[in-house]
Amino acid sequence: MDLETVKDRAGPRAFSPADDLPQEYREAATRMIEFHANSEIMGAYLERPFIRQAPSIDRKLAFSAKVQDEIGHGQLLYRAAESLGVKSREQMLADLANGDGKFLNCFHYPMESWVETPMIAFFVDGAAMRRQATLRRTSWEPYAHAMDKVCFEEGFHVKHGEDILQELMTGSRKERQLTQEAFEKWWPRIIQFFGPTDDDSTHHDFAASVGLKQKSNDELRNAFLDQYIPKARNYGLEIPDEPRIRERDDGTYEVEEGDLDWDEFFAIAKNEYEPGRDQIGGRRAAQEAVQWVRETIDETIARGHAPRAAD
Amino acid sequence: MIWEVFRQEQAGEYHTHCGNVHAPDREMAKQFAAVQHGRRKPTNSLWVVPRDEVGEITGDDVAFGGTTDKSYRWATTYRTTGADASEVVESESEQADAEQGRGDD
Incomplete structure (x- = not known):
């Protein structure tokens, strides 16, 4: 299939591993899905310490379930990416460990306190779900199928994150104040989740023309603000003055791009932001620390013992 | 065959x-x-x-979904307020269907 044919036929779930697809499509889809897979893994590592720091047994169980889900989403997505035949799962994991793998801006920032957890588990996951729901109609069928399962599970993550936010914002005055401060710290990063405006997006046009991407950065950011500004206010959070956000007559939003730190954003995009490098290093150390587990599994299988899954 | x-x-x-x-x-x-x-x-x-x-594994071989109460991992457990995003509503409703299918309370 040549590129023109791909563009003609581009529609929801239009292409599968049975199709002979041009290299440009395979590379663009690999870049997009690998980024998504890496983000699931790095998000899980960011949240993992809060299994230990959770304030109650219910929160601990829910947080460990969520982290387990995110790792599972990473695995599903590496499979969807691998099926394009450009990069193997091992190569993608190695690139993530050595600092070449790219992932979502929000997961480059350290998370230090419990009051920050709903910023990821509610707002970032809510933003991710806005985007993922549109990707159920992406043109790479294995990616769309992975999104079916991810979207099925993700509702729990968002609702649990929202439940934490609700608990904090109906708590003591100190809890409310600390939560508001965390919100102010994370809000600009969350706005940047959707990337630069459409004019400045490098990969959008091609990805849209071959049906990989269903909505533009601006459309998704609008859809997010439309849904989540009322949610934030509902729980008593004040939207920070910056970045300035104006509601247009047609109900869409205009974000004053100049109010956001794009130098930091693009440093992050290149894995050059120092705290993000620590996140990458932390995951690499964890990967190396459990190398013996992978080796044990391989040896066990080589000896002919069937592995068994945990509960 | x-x-x-x-x-x-x-x-x-x-x-x-x-x-x-x-x-x-x-x-x-x-x-x-x-x-x-x-x-x-x-x-x-x-x-x-x-x-x-074809490899097969059944409910006799393994407890699908585990043997303990895992209600904490379903969206339906959490009582939040205000309208949810459409995809969150959809996910919650798919989870509620799955819950019924599994025969959980």
Whole structure:
């Protein structure tokens, strides 16, 4: 299939591993899905310490379930990416460990306190779900199928994150104040989740023309603000003055791009932001620390013992 | 030799199991599957898989979903306020359906 044919036929779930697809499509889809897979893994590592720091047994169980889900989403997505035949799962994991793998801006920032957890588990996951729901109609069928399962599970993550936010914002005055401060710290990063405006997006046009991407950065950011500004206010959070956000007559939003730190954003995009490098290093150390587990599994299988899954 | 047959109704959908055919080899299995399972119901693609190659694990072998109360991992557990995003509503409703199917409380 040549590129023109791909563009003609581009529609929801239009292409599968049975199709002979041009290299440009395979590379663009690999870049997009690998980024998504890496983000699931790095998000899980960011949240993992809060299994230990959770304030109650219910929160601990829910947080460990969520982290387990995110790792599972990473695995599903590496499979969807691998099926394009450009990069193997091992190569993608190695690139993530050595600092070449790219992932979502929000997961480059350290998370230090419990009051920050709903910023990821509610707002970032809510933003991710806005985007993922549109990707159920992406043109790479294995990616769309992975999104079916991810979207099925993700509702729990968002609702649990929202439940934490609700608990904090109906708590003591100190809890409310600390939560508001965390919100102010994370809000600009969350706005940047959707990337630069459409004019400045490098990969959008091609990805849209071959049906990989269903909505533009601006459309998704609008859809997010439309849904989540009322949610934030509902729980008593004040939207920070910056970045300035104006509601247009047609109900869409205009974000004053100049109010956001794009130098930091693009440093992050290149894995050059120092705290993000620590996140990458932390995951690499964890990967190396459990190398013996992978080796044990391989040896066990080589000896002919069937592995068994945990509960 | 028995071949299990999976039918996909439209491009992009899932291949779901729809029956099996008796055939001496893969080519014949594909032809028989097309005749027996591809003619009446809408069909975009069929897979045939030798039955011996299918691994099966059932509720007798393993407790699917675990043996403990895992209500904390369902959206339906959390009582939040205000209208939810459409995809969150959809996820919660799919989870509620799955909950019923599993027979949880």
